[in-house]
Amino acid sequence: MSEERAELLKGTLDMLILKIAALGPIHGYGIAQRIQQISRDFFQLQQGSLYPALHRLEDRGWLKAEWKVTETGREGKFYSLTRKGRKQLQSEVENWKKLTGAVALILRTAE
Amino acid sequence: MSEERAELLKGTLDMLILKIAALGPIHGYGIAQRIQQISRDFFQLQQGSLYPALHRLEDRGWLKAEWKVTETGREGKFYSLTRKGRKQLQSEVENWKKLTGAVALILRTAE
DNA sequence: GGCGTATAGGTAGAATAGCGAGGTATTATG
DNA sequence: CATAATACCTCGCTATTCTACCTATACGCC
Numbered sequence: 001m002s003e004e005r006a007e008l009l010k011g012t013l014d015m016l017i018l019k020i021a022a023l024g025p026i027h028g029y030g031i032a033q034r035i036q037q038i039s040r041d042f043f044q045l046q047q048g049s050l051y052p053a054l055h056r057l058e059d060r061g062w063l064k065a066e067w068k069v070t071e072t073g074r075e076g077k078f079y080s081l082t083r084k085g086r087k088q089l090q091s092e093v094e095n096w097k098k099l100t101g102a103v104a105l106i107l108r109t110a111e
Numbered sequence: 112m113s114e115e116r117a118e119l120l121k122g123t124l125d126m127l128i129l130k131i132a133a134l135g136p137i138h139g140y141g142i143a144q145r146i147q148q149i150s151r152d153f154f155q156l157q158q159g160s161l162y163p164a165l166h167r168l169e170d171r172g173w174l175k176a177e178w179k180v181t182e183t184g185r186e187g188k189f190y191s192l193t194r195k196g197r198k199q200l201q202s203e204v205e206n207w208k209k210l211t212g213a214v215a216l217i218l219r220t221a222e
Numbered sequence: 223g224g225c226g227t228a229t230a231g232g233t234a235g236a237a238t239a240g241c242g243a244g245g246t247a248t249t250a251t252g
Numbered sequence: 253c254a255t256a257a258t259a260c261c262t263c264g265c266t267a268t269t270c271t272a273c274c275t276a277t278a279c280g281c282c
Contacts, residue, residue, distance in 0.1 A: 009210075010121045010122035010123070010210070011121035011122065012121070012210075012214055015214075015218075016214070016217055019217055019218060019220070020217070020220075022222065023220065023222055024222075035217065038216050038217050038220055039213040039214075039216055039217060040213070040216070042209060042210070042212075042213035043213055093218060095118075096214070096218075098118075098153060099118075099120075099121070099123075099153070100211055101153075102150040102151070102153035102154055103123055103126075103127070103150075103207070105149050105150055105151070106127055106130055106131070106146065106149050106150060107126075107130060107204060107207075109130070109131075109134065109149055111133070111134055
C-alpha cells in the first residue's frame with residue numbers, strides 16, 4: 001500500500017523526448033537521464049516506455065538515429081530531430097500551452 | 112484531411128469532472144457543457160468519454176449520483192462529490208501543478 | 223580473476239483511457 | 253410531423269504506458 005510509485009507522464013512523453021533531442025544528438029539512455037535530472041526527479045522515465053517511444057517517433061519521421069560511440073566508450077544510438085520533428089515539437093508545445101491554459105480556466109472557476 | 116479534430120484531454124478528464132461536480136450537483140450532460148463553455152470550446156467532451164468516466168468515478172467512490180428532474184423538465188442523474196472525491200480532487204490538482212511545473216522546467220531548457 | 227553496478231539496447235503482455243459509432247427516449251420548435 | 257436538442261447509455265478499437273523480463277559491455281573493487 002505504500003504510495004511511492006514512479007510519477008507518470010500523461011501523453012507528454014513525445015514532446016519531452018523531442019525537446020531533449022532538439023538540444024543536440026543524444027542517445028536513448030541519456031534522454032531518460034536528462035528528463036529525470038531537469039525535472040528534478042519528478043519524471044522517472046522507464047525503459048519500457050522510453051524505447052518504444054523512440055521507435056515510434058523514428059517511425060513517424062520525427063527522429064533520426066545513428067550509431068556512435070558514447071563518451072564512456074560504448075555503442076549508443078544517437079537521436080536527433082528531423083525537420084518534420086522540429087515542426088512537430090513546435091505544434092505539440094503550442095497545443096500543450098493551450099491545454100494547460102484551458103485546464104487553468106476550469107481549475108480557477110470559483111465555488 | 113481537414114484538421115478540425117475535437118481537442119482531447121490527456122488524463123485530465125477525471126480532475127476536470129471532479130472540479131465541475133465540486134461546484135454543486137450537476138448532471139452528466141451538463142458537466143460536458145460546462146467544461147466546453149469554461150474552456151472556451153477547447154475541450155469538447157464526447158459522450159463516449161463522458162459516461163464511462165462518470166461511472167468510473169462513481170465506482171471509485173469519488174462521486175455519488177441521484178436521479179432528479181432538470182430545469183428543462185427531464186430526468187437527469189445529478190452527481191456530487193463525496194468526501195473521498197474532495198480529497199481526490201485536491202490531490203489531483205496538486206499533482207497536476209507538479210506535473211506542469213516539471214514540464215515547464217524541461218520546455219524552458221535553452222538550446 | 224571474479225563480482226556487482228551502471229550503462230546501453232531491447233521485447234512482450236497487461237492495463238487503461240479516450241474516442242467513434244452506434245443505440246434509446248423525451249421535450250421543444252418550426 | 254419532422255427535426256434538433258437534451259439526457260442517458262454501451263461496444264469495440266486504438267494508442268499509450270507500465271511491469272517485467274532479456275542481452276551485453278565497461279568499470280571499479282575485493
